Amino acid sequence: MCDSSFTVQNTNIVTSIKKTITDLGSRIGANIQEKIKINKDDDVFKVIDGKKYDKNLLDVATELSAKKEEITIEGSKQLFQKIKDYDDYTQVEKQTVAYIRKKYKFTPEANSWLRTEIKRWAASKIRSDDTSDPTSAKLQKEQPLSFVFSNLKEAYRWDNLNNLNEKPKTAAQWAGILLSVVFVLGIFSGIAYGIKWNNQETQWTSGGLSSVHGTIIDSNGNSLEGVKIEADDKKTYTNAQGKYFLYDLIGEEIEIIFTIEGYGNLNIWINIRSEGTNILEVELEEGGINKNIDQRKDVSEPWPPNYALSPIFIVASIITLMGSSAALLQQNFRMAVIGCLCGVISYGFLIGSILSIIALSLLLIDREKFDRA
Structure with missing residues (x-):
């Protein structure tokens, strides 16, 4: 009886030890994988002011600028070749190139060449169907509405707004700020007209003097x-x-x-x-x-009648907000211009229309600042 009990206890101890060793091995493996992932991210990305950039591209730019005061066409070709090593022109690569062009000196020829080549190459790329990058060229071309809403979400992220507040703003970004104000004025204008004409007939058919x-x-x-x-x-x-x-x-x-x-x-x-x-x-x-x-x-009834102005103002205001995000990010110049035109239509107690015209002028002045690559 005692021998049997000892055998059972011995078996339980062995099982417990095996389980402990297995759990310990799993934890060690998970920690190692996590470390590898962190190290891999550290090797690939570099975070500056809360934004993630491609470390390899930054290293190439740093090396080129160390050799010469300005990056020449040959340097631009090296950068472009590095970009082409990837499968597609992702958002991280895109903002890395924008950062490099802003922080490092290029000769005018090198800057123009790099911009043109990236634009041509990015336009020809086709991402795979399982890619979820909202800034991909394919998404912008085939799903423009999704691309616009992606820009809207990106532009009004809290950290982006903080960065916008802390740094000097371009004319295009000032246009985006004005369009944001126009959006608010247009919404209030639409609501005001909706309240005014709710449950009322038009001036054309009412029985007043x-x-x-x-x-x-x-x-x-x-x-x-x-x-x-x-x-x-x-x-x-x-x-x-x-x-x-x-x-x-x-x-x-x-x-x-x-x-x-x-x-x-x-x-x-x-x-x-x-x-x-x-x-x-x-x-x-x-x-x-x-x-x-x-x-x-x-004599015919004028169009649009007053009761139709409210939804017109509100819809135009929403499109204006989309144009505002495009201007703030300095992406999608066409959408930014459409936002200005809709801002004029949104009325905004006339103030909104005037601000929209000013915003359009700022966009035209800052046309080249838009990242069209």
């Missing part, structure tokens, strides 16, 4: 003074400049009668906008011939 005014001339273009104008129970006369004003008119259409001695009477039917001002210019002919004119069919 309206007015008609204009100028009366003869066949020679001279202003006529003293012409009597009548509409319903309202009556007035033209002044020395031939101008007249009729107030407090009711209805959607009205007959207006113009009479003066020596000229034929003129009766005109027109549509009138309630709670609005209507303009009617008149020419009277000498003689005793009376005329009846019906202009009601020539």
Whole structure:
């Protein structure tokens, strides 16, 4: 009995030791893999101001600048060859090249050559279907909307906003800031119009009072003074400049009668906008011939009606925000310009439209700053 118990206990101890050794081996293996991964990242990437850059490209640029004061075309070719060693032009490589071109001196020829060659090469690259890089050339070409939203997310990351606040801003980035303001103004403008016209009919069909005014001339273009104008129970006369004003008119259409001695009477039917001002210019002919004119069919409801302005302002404001992100990142110049144009449409109590025009001017000034590679 004792021997059997000892055997069982001995077996349990051996099993426990094996399990402990296995667990220890797994932990050691995991730690080694983690260290290898960290070391690998350290070998591949270099973090500067919170941004990840390609270490190998930076090393090449540092070596080239150490040999000569400015990087020549030969140096640009070495950099370009290093970039081509990768499968595609990823976001890390893209921002590394932008960093190198900003921090290191290039001859004008070398800078132009590198920019042109990278742009041509990147445009010809096709990433594999399982690649998830949101900045890839394929995604930008085949899924432009996804690319725009990716830029939007990138531009308004907290660390990017902090960097933008701490560093001098380019004209394009100032344009992006202005478009951000336009977005806010446009949204408020759309909301204000939505509240104003909620559950209301348009000015065209509401039953309020309206007015008609204009100028009366003869066949020679001279202003006529003293012409009597009548509409319903309202009556007035033209002044020395031939101008007249009729107030407090009711209805959607009205007959207006113009009479003066020596000229034929003129009766005109027109549509009138309630709670609005209507303009009617008149020419009277000498003689005793009376005329009846019906202009009601020539008047139509304006477009867009006021109640449609709210969604127009809001949609235009959202597109303006997308243009703002493109300007802040200095990527996708076309989207930035579209954002400016939509900013004009978003209105923003007129201030937004003015700021959008200023932003467009800044973009055009800073056109070359955009990273088109």
